[in-house]
Amino acid sequence: MIQSNYIKIFSTAAYHTFFDNGKCNCLHFIPNHKTDSILKKYGFRMTPVSNGFDLYSNTKSSLSDLLDYISKNTEQDYFEFDIKCSNPNFILFTALPINWIGAVNYSSQDPKNVNNNGKITLNQSLENKPASTHFGHLKIYFEDILKEQNTSDSVLFEINFTARATQWQYYFINKNAVQLNNPSITEKENIQFDGPQTVTIQTGESALLFTSNKTYITLSEKPKYKFDLISSSASTNQTNTKPKVIIKGLPVPDVSRIGIIENNDQNQVASPMYIYL
Structure with a gap:
């Protein structure tokens, strides 16, 4: 009977x-050609998890001896993985430079990494690379694995992303002549919308524009904010009259559609939404 002696040597996990x-x-995370050869030849097992992978070693000798042997025989002292992204909108809803094209790189030897008892938060390094075939690359050096194994029970290399915050823009195109008396958008959690401003959209149609102005609202997979379009039902000499709800639950941004606000040195991002009344 063949006895398996797999031991987890590190994990990688991505959060957003x-x-x-x-x-x-x-x-x-896909091992590049040389790393893939090393994993197969020297008895490693790479097990995918939902947001990363675990790497196991099956060796009768110590891990230190094995990695030293691999380094001397392959002239490579790290594992390298290509990072592929299966979400085409990832860069749009992630806080990355809006017009940036390149690769996101991580290394276990980056001096800006943060170590918290064996959980190493990897620093993100952006490489300008117009012809990049991968979203990014990850290098885990042998010496960093061994160093962490001496001080903690489990080694985790963690990658973190932050959602992009955008200026929300609501364009209302009143094709059906819906009566609007002093229209506004409800305020929620101190988020106020400026407007309305009469503008002409790309189709040549007139629209009423409301924006969150300098309040940039964080994008999310599931809506965290729901706004209503309301209209005053009171005449100018009436008070304490409840506003009329024109649209309850306005749309939330489509993360595949973003706009650029070119009003200062640093381009800022908007989420335009078009609603026909």
Whole structure:
């Protein structure tokens, strides 16, 4: 009977504040050609989990001896993984430079990494690379694995992303001549909308525009904010009259559609939404 002696040597996990459960399930870690050969030749097992992977070793010798042997025989002292992304809108809803094209790189030897008892939060390094075929790359060096194993029971390399915050823009196109008396958008959690401003949209139609102005609202997988379009039902000489709800529960941003606000040195991002009345 063959006895298996697999021991987990480290884990990698990706998290993102955009997703409701915090786990980033759309990134996939694929060993590059040389690392794949090492994993197969020297008895490693890579087990995918929902937001990363676990790497196991099956060796009768010590891990230190094994990694030293691999380093001397392959002239490589790290595992390297290509990162692929299966969500085409990832860069749009993630707080990354809006017009940036390149690769997101991580290394266990980055001096900006943060170590908390064996949980190493990897620093994000952006590489400008117009012809990049992968979303990013991850390097885990042998010496960092061994160093962490000496001080903690489990080693976790963690990758974190933050959801993008945008200016929300509601464009109301009143094609059916809906009566609007002093229209406004309800305030929630101190988020106020400016407007209305009469503008002409790309179709040539006239629209009423409301924006969250300098309040940038964080995008999320599941809506955290619901606003209503209301209209005053009172005449100018009446008071304490309850506003009329024109639309209850306005749309939330489509993360595949963003706009650029070019009003200062630093481009800012907007989420335009078009509603026909």
